[in-house]
Amino acid sequence: MCCEQHKHEIGRFLDDELTPDAHAKISEHLKTCSACSRELADIQELTSSISDSSRVTVPSNLWGSIKHRLDAATCEKPAKPPVIRSPLVWSRRWAMAASLGFALAIGMFVLSLTNSPAQASAIDFGILLDALPLDAQKAFQKFLKLYDAQPGSPSDAKKFAPSLDFETPQTLPGGFALKSVYLLQFGNRPGVAATYGRDGEFLATIFHPPVEKESFGTHKDYPCAIGKHHGHKVEIGSWKMVHLTDPTTCHCVLSQLDETSELPAVMAAVAPRATTSHAHGHE
Amino acid sequence: MKSVTEQDMVEGCRRGDREAQRELFEHTSDRVFRLLVRLTGSMDDAYDLSQDTYLKGFAQIDKFDGHASVATWLYKIAVNEALQFLRRAKSTRLKLQGAALELDTNPVDTTAVRLDVQAALAVTDPSDRAFLVLRYQDRLDYRTIAEIVGCPEGTVASRLSRARDRLRKILQKSYDSREENNPALHPRGSR
Incomplete structure (x- = not known):
């Protein structure tokens, strides 16, 4: 057994947290005490095993998520401390404006216009793509959360985003069944997403207004052909996120489908009136 | 400054x-x-x-x-x-505990010991884990740890000592349990 009176000091000795005098005393003691030497070796082995040299990379979209929540808090309630709530919840905003008075309502409205997240000039897919290989559905839920998704029906989606041209059919070619439809907010512009399932296989669609920039984090975006159209895609393992953009709508399909066999029919079902035959520029 | x-x-x-x-x-x-x-x-x-x-x-x-x-x-x-x-999130902790116990590696091997320690670390008390991570993974000194955790420096030393002891007990228990199930895994006996 280790000398109990020295046990505490051995840890500090190893961590280089003793005064020079105390360090020297323990050093001398270790020369003559085999029990304490063993204790030192044991702690050394344990602590070196605890040390972890694996590299952890900060997800590329983490700041985007924080900024989004900061912006949402600023839009919702500029007073300190900010309360983190979903942005652009108009009914709540107007209710607050009514209680605070007309002048404050105007002020907040102006503020909301100037501080809305990104004004739909950029969409960050990094949060979705980073986590895709681990759990696609969970990754998709994170993306939905980032853009304040609210559940809805296909008809809600049409009313919510009348400027977008898209379809959310009950079934897709290949036997995918519609699971959920979501209404999204890209800044102050609407978007729509839908999820489908086929024997446990996940597929999702996202429709958003054409934007100045789509961020894919560290993932590379390549041009590709989807049936008669030219689009672009990001591939991560077996997953593909394929985009087809026309002047009104960017149609995205996230799936594991082959892009030459099954995917063109699915894209045609969700973007039947897509007019583009050329890829639009994306960063 | x-x-x-x-x-x-x-x-x-x-x-x-x-x-x-x-x-x-x-x-x-x-x-x-x-x-x-x-x-x-x-x-x-x-x-x-x-x-x-x-x-x-x-x-x-x-x-x-x-x-x-x-x-x-x-x-x-x-x-x-x-x-x-x-x-x-105690349920998460239980899941990690399950993962730790399922590790089927020979602790004589250095890499396996490291894996075992990481798994054992995951099931330690969160407070113990915080001290161990701050000191042995982030390599912070006692003064900084004391500032982060909000305790005197002397307490950092005693908390680290206790956390190391508890971690060793978890590892020992895990090895003993595996040895009972398969004595051939540990020709040198328990650690």
Whole structure:
């Protein structure tokens, strides 16, 4: 057994947290005490095993998520401390404006216009793509959360985003069944997403207004052909996120489908009136 | 002494300047995120807790007194967020415990010992884990750990001593259990 009176000091000795005098005393003691030497070796082995040299990379979209929540808090309630709530919840905003008075309502409205997240000039897919290989559905839920998704029906989606041209059919070619439809907010512009399932296989669609920039984090975006159209895609393992953009709508399909066999029919079902035959520029 | 850059960042954050907030994030996120991954064992949880840490940090920046570096101050918030989360998520802890017990490796092998220790670390008491991670993974000195955890330096030494002992007991129990099931795995006997 280790000398109990020295046990505490051995840890500090190893961590280089003793005064020079105390360090020297323990050093001398270790020369003559085999029990304490063993204790030192044991702690050394344990602590070196605890040390972890694996590299952890900060997800590329983490700041985007924080900024989004900061912006949402600023839009919702500029007073300190900010309360983190979903942005652009108009009914709540107007209710607050009514209680605070007309002048404050105007002020907040102006503020909301100037501080809305990104004004739909950029969409960050990094949060979705980073986590895709681990759990696609969970990754998709994170993306939905980032853009304040609210559940809805296909008809809600049409009313919510009348400027977008898209379809959310009950079934897709290949036997995918519609699971959920979501209404999204890209800044102050609407978007729509839908999820489908086929024997446990996940597929999702996202429709958003054409934007100045789509961020894919560290993932590379390549041009590709989807049936008669030219689009672009990001591939991560077996997953593909394929985009087809026309002047009104960017149609995205996230799936594991082959892009030459099954995917063109699915894209045609969700973007039947897509007019583009050329890829639009994306960063 | 704080650098001008850090003071500028803090002052900017106090004004709610988004660019200053981003600067502070850029300067500290690597360490904060890594710490949260190590404490929770999950990239997903670390992602969510990092957001909470920075939102809380920005909201409470007026409370930052400059006594320690702003990075240490954010670390303190991150550790608190992680500990609260881990105490709530006992089911997660049980899952990790299951994973640890399922490790079927020979502890004589160095890599296997390291894996075993990482798995055992995941099932230690969250508070013990915080001390061990801060000292042996982030390599912080006792004074900084004391500032982060909010205790005297002497307490850091005793908490580390206790945490190491508990970790060793978990490992010993795991080895004993496996040896009972398969004595051939451990020709040298239990550690």
